[in-house]
Amino acid sequence: MTTTMSTLPVVLVDEILARVPITSLRSLRSTCKKWEASSKTNLVGGKATARKSSHVGFILIGDKICSMKLDLNGGDDFVDTSVNQVSAFDGFAISQLFHCDGLLFCISNNHYSNYTLMVCNMYLGETRLIQNRSLFESYQNFCSYAFGYDSSKNRNHKILRNNSVSGGYEIYSLKSDSWKDLNVDLEKSIHLWRLGSVSLKGNAYFRVIKVIEEGVWEYNLLCFDFTRESFGKLLSLPFESLGDEGEGIMVISCVRDDHLAVLYQRDTLGIWISTEIEPNKVSWREFLQVDLATLDGFPDVFIAGRFIVDEEKQVVVVFGQETELDLNHGNAFIFGRDGYFTSFTVGDAPPEDFTSYVPSLVSLQIDKTGKRKARDD
Amino acid sequence: MSSKMIVLMSSDGQSFEVEEAVAIQSQTIAHMVEDDCVADGIPLANVESKILVKVIEYCKKYHVDEANPISEEDLNKWDEKFMDLEQSTIFELILAANYLNIKSLFDLTCQTVADMIKGKTPEEIRSTFNIENDFTPEEEEAVRKENQWAFE
Numbered sequence: 001m002t003t004t005m006s007t008l009p010v011v012l013v014d015e016i017l018a019r020v021p022i023t024s025l026r027s028l029r030s031t032c033k034k035w036e037a038s039s040k041t042n043l044v045g046g047k048a049t050a051r052k053s054s055h056v057g058f059i060l061i062g063d064k065i066c067s068m069k070l071d072l073n074g075g076d077d078f079v080d081t082s083v084n085q086v087s088a089f090d091g092f093a094i095s096q097l098f099h100c101d102g103l104l105f106c107i108s109n110n111h112y113s114n115y116t117l118m119v120c121n122m123y124l125g126e127t128r129l130i131q132n133r134s135l136f137e138s139y140q141n142f143c144s145y146a147f148g149y150d151s152s153k154n155r156n157h158k159i160l161r162n163n164s165v166s167g168g169y170e171i172y173s174l175k176s177d178s179w180k181d182l183n184v185d186l187e188k189s190i191h192l193w194r195l196g197s198v199s200l201k202g203n204a205y206f207r208v209i210k211v212i213e214e215g216v217w218e219y220n221l222l223c224f225d226f227t228r229e230s231f232g233k234l235l236s237l238p239f240e241s242l243g244d245e246g247e248g249i250m251v252i253s254c255v256r257d258d259h260l261a262v263l264y265q266r267d268t269l270g271i272w273i274s275t276e277i278e279p280n281k282v283s284w285r286e287f288l289q290v291d292l293a294t295l296d297g298f299p300d301v302f303i304a305g306r307f308i309v310d311e312e313k314q315v316v317v318v319f320g321q322e323t324e325l326d327l328n329h330g331n332a333f334i335f336g337r338d339g340y341f342t343s344f345t346v347g348d349a350p351p352e353d354f355t356s357y358v359p360s361l362v363s364l365q366i367d368k369t370g371k372r373k374a375r376d377d
Numbered sequence: 378m379s380s381k382m383i384v385l386m387s388s389d390g391q392s393f394e395v396e397e398a399v400a401i402q403s404q405t406i407a408h409m410v411e412d413d414c415v416a417d418g419i420p421l422a423n424v425e426s427k428i429l430v431k432v433i434e435y436c437k438k439y440h441v442d443e444a445n446p447i448s449e450e451d452l453n454k455w456d457e458k459f460m461d462l463e464q465s466t467i468f469e470l471i472l473a474a475n476y477l478n479i480k481s482l483f484d485l486t487c488q489t490v491a492d493m494i495k496g497k498t499p500e501e502i503r504s505t506f507n508i509e510n511d512f513t514p515e516e517e518e519a520v521r522k523e524n525q526w527a528f529e
Contacts, residue, residue, distance in 0.1 A: 003468035005490075005506035012471055015483075019491035026524035030499040033511050036520060049488065056528045069528040086526040122526050 014038055018047040022056060022359055023069060043361055055308050058104060059351040063093035072313050079334060079344050097353040098147040100199035102360025105147045105159060119174065123359040130172060133179045146197040146204030148226035158226050162192055171229060177366060184230050198252050200260055202226055203279055207250055218242040219250045223279040232279035238272045239264040255309045257358060265304045271316050288316055290335045306354035322350045384418035387426040395433055399440045404478035424473045432473055435482050460489045
């Protein structure tokens with residue numbers, strides 16, 4: 001009897017499917033019922049070796065969540081992009097998007113400023129709507145959020161919110177599906193940047209502003225530790241931003257799943273990657289410095305937004321932020337060494353909140369006993 | 378220089394003499410050597426000679442040391458040629474690598490099949506592997522819709 005795919009033991013079929021990249025998920029699941037079922041308990045792409053620079057993630061274009069695949073090839077067509085609006089979010093106007101451990105957390109606006117918080121596992125097709133804490137939560141969109149998990153065995157995923165009205169902090173636990181007030185505080189001179197916290201190894205990192213004296217401030221980095229449920233010490237940055245008062249742009253991003261990258265644009269655009277990053281400790285190495293003024297044909301007005309570091313190709317992909325002059329409709333740039341740059345477009349509006357995506361089997365279902373299903377390891 | 382040899386016996390009764398150092402790339406065989414039960418040869422009831430020949434060829438190539446130095450790039454090229462096989466042989470190699478517990482061969486064979494799936498449409502995948510489509514058209518459409526987000 002010859003061995004075929006159909007006669008191979010299921011456990012070995014699972015090993016094969018684990019080595020197929022996530023970009024083939026739809027075809028793989030549409031092949032037959034056995035494969036579809038298998039993919040729900042064994043992560044497709046979990047053991048795939050990345051052959052070429054392929055980045056997958058989600059972005060907000062306007063108020064729509066889109067999936068994005070970016071392939072950085074060598075040669076003339078340096079970048080291949082594929083952007084698709086995610087139909088599961090049709091009817092929702094999304095204003096913020098976060099990713100952590102294969103879960104997407106987003107804030108959506110339904111009708112009449114009625115904001116909803118949602119957590120989704122796209123891979124498992126599960127969604128959890130987070131209950132409003134009080135009757136009138138129309139301010140939800142103006143709060144600062146962070147998404148992470150603690151170091152317990154089953155990883156309790158949590159959402160931190162800084163209530164912009166009361167100034168207090170509260171934390172939501174996915175496991176217990178409940179909110180609680182958090183007794184933490186920041187020094188008066190430290191202000192959280194409302195948008196763009198990033199999740200790394202379960203903890204969240206915020207841009208913050210430290211006011212030195214009236215009219216003088218500088219950027220810093222701050223970590224919220226979801227295990228301790230407290231903020232860490234102010235973390236230093238590898239660039240000088242004292243006194244720039246908003247002229248400089250700072251953006252943070254993740255590199256793979258174990259390091260942070262920071263972008264600072266003022267006269268030049270610099271990217272640094274952490275060599276060590278913990279809630280109370282960080283050290284940096286420089287990755288790239290670009291003098292935008294010397295780039296031939298580069299637009300006069302460009303404000304850097306989210307970015308992706310590709311260490312293998314030694315380039316950085318930077319999405320432009322929306323500006324008043326609106327010159328950056330959906331433009332993105334790739335910067336390399338020795339003044340190399342190229343541009344490409346992503347949709348009609350500047351993409352925001354790009355988050356890279358790594359699928360997981362974290363379930364959002366609450367079983368009958370009221371406990372969240374344990375995560376499959 | 379004399380090196381210790383052991384005898385591997387395929388399911389169809391053929392015997393192969395192999396250097397112990399080469400053979401113990403198989404964790405299964407390595408454990409048997411440790412337990413000292415290889416004197417009369419090792420019967421491999423699950424591996425027929427046609428496949429065992431390929432396994433031994435792989436292990437010999439991957440027994441890299443000063444006497445047999447080889448770059449990773451060259452090994453990758455060799456892997457490609459080595460895996461130019463009929464589908465059924467590849468599956469049998471997966472089974473053998475699993476049974477004999479040779480991790481690198483197992484990774485290589487599984488990845489080879491995974492690469493045959495990557496980038497194909499469901500119809501192409503089914504045709505490549507002779508898989509029956511057990512979805513109704515409505516079910517298949519539902520699966521496609523559910524996974525519309527998935528980066529293709």
